[in-house]
Amino acid sequence: MKAVVCIKQTPSTTAVFAVDNGVARWDDPGGKPVVLNPWDEYAVEEAIRLKENHGAAEAVAISMGDDSSAEQLKTCLAMGCGEAILVADAAFAGSDSLGTARVLAAAIRKIDDAQIAVFGKQAIDGDTGQTPVQVAVKLGWTPLTFVSAIKEVTGSTITVERLIDEGKETVTAPLPVVISVVKEINEPRYPSFMGIRKANRATIPVWAAADLGVNGGVGAAASQADWSHIYPLPERNTVVQLIEADTPEEQARVLVNKLFEEKVI
Amino acid sequence: MSGVWVFIEHQDGQLKAISKEVLGAGRAVSDGLGAPLTALVFGQNVVGVAASAFAHGADAVLGCDDASLARFRVEAVGPLLAGLARARAPQALLLGGSTNGRDLAAWTAAELDAGLVSDGIALAVAGDRVKVTRPVYAGKLLSTVYVKSSPQIITLRSRAFPAAAAGGKTGAAEWVAPARSEADIPTKIVGLEAKKAGVSLTDANIIVSGGRGVGGPEGFAPVRELAEVLGGALGASRAAVDAGWIPYDHQVGQTGKTVSPNLYIACGISGAIQHQAGMRTAKMIVAINKDADAPIFKLAQYGIVGDLFKILPALSAEFRQRLGK
């Protein structure tokens, strides 16, 4: 049994955005403009733990993106994944989440004996969290989302704890499964020095549409959502009104009056 | 065409708050498209829920009452919903952006090969399309998106839409059989630990949050006290969570919860961009910080520059008096 982890390159959390001609651009003057999606760090860690603690033969990282996503795949290798595959083709550009799901499902199918595919909760660019369940449907595997702990993996089943709006649910399902993980599941490790050296020497194989037998249903033309209208936030045209007075009690009185006047209480 | 469908979530026979909001938004979309509004009520012993969906504005209810649906499982509800949609071709399907709603929307879109837009904060009907305003890039930009095919599947952010009010409307639900028998549903729920009582962050009208400025776990006492006086929820910055002063459940921000309360009171929080990502859509923001240059004051309508340990007890006392508590 192998564990696969799907990761995405995203803008850094401190990236500063601008829009020109309807296209979002960003830079991060203080840091790296692109990073491994922060939620995916937990997925990578959990895939490695499936290998270390639950008998998975390997943890394989895959990412659909352009050539530059090899950098984030190297981070996965440095953390402890044994293999990494870049899924890239000009035909994939502009895919919606369903197109992405079709491609990722085809890539997962191509990995011998993959039984558990691990995903992050959501990617911080689109912030949709749609992909894991869509991949599961395309594979015909069982989706288990918002997983906060893997309790047990046997030869044929998995038991997990899920954090849902109602509380903490424990469920058992037969393998194969797609899981998406939440932050509570683990503390991602830092890449080791040896890991970084190994990752730097690795060449990352690239799978294109033809390798995956993906033919249609992907790319901008197949996207069923029109994303052409992106724009900056309207200015929050408020100038803060600072409440000044001689004592905290007086400040409190003035503020409470304002909040009652504004009818937010 | 069978109009606009809304997926209803319920607990103990009551509509959840998010579903009243989805019914309210669904009513407006239905009126805009000139099409009927159908509520989907799935579960066990849900006749009362169906009546409540009518009362909150649904023109029709399509229901399934079965033991296999007693607790939400996407592999039970997904094929049921997808099958109904395939047969009856709704123009739009609206769901709450809850954990269950997100899963079900993704399942249905994948099974029907339909387009999906999640996390809408505003809707407008243009011709036969529903234009969805949603934040992208952690709320740093906005987009207006629509689905080009049918059905248009859309999830809505909690608290972004006014809830439908209950009126006197009644009707007869149509009941259908489940799509899968228990034997065909792979997941088995073996335990549920219900959430501890208390106001949940995403449902809260008022949130009082503390950051590194509270100085330690005990420092949350005055923050918690104000939240309690106001009947609100307790939030926190990641700095306070990472320090171990308060559980991660309370974290607001890009890697925490996204909230849209009427009132957000930030205490000892600097207002880092990642924190803003989670609370920028609050209707009113009040900041209490001893540093007049803290970025949080750029977002806030009202602010007090001062020590939270002096200001918060005074605020709690004043509110207690005004609210007669």
Ligand SMILES: Cc1cc2nc3c(=O)[nH]c(=O)nc-3n(C[C@H](O)[C@H](O)[C@H](O)COP(=O)(O)OP(=O)(O)OC[C@H]3O[C@@H](n4cnc5c(N)ncnc54)[C@H](O)[C@@H]3O)c2cc1C
């Ligand atoms: C990948 C990533 C994801 C992140 N996700 C999140 C997230 O989801 N949510 C989040 O909040 N952060 C997040 N962060 C962290 C974020 O960058 C900030 O570090 C964090 O929000 C700072 O928390 P803070 O405002 O409490 O602390 P600080 O920035 O240290 O601010 C403390 C404030 O308290 C004030 N203060 C101190 N003492 C008092 C007093 N007695 N009275 C009044 N004011 C006082 C100070 O003036 C200061 O402004 C993330 C960071 C990264 C890299």
Ligand SMILES: Nc1ncnc2c1ncn2[C@@H]1O[C@H](COP(=O)(O)O)[C@@H](O)[C@H]1O
């Ligand atoms: N292009 C991609 N390549 C690999 N994994 C992806 C890609 N897009 C999304 N994912 C995975 O799906 C999760 C949810 O993404 P999203 O649905 O885009 O919010 C991410 O946390 C990743 O684990």
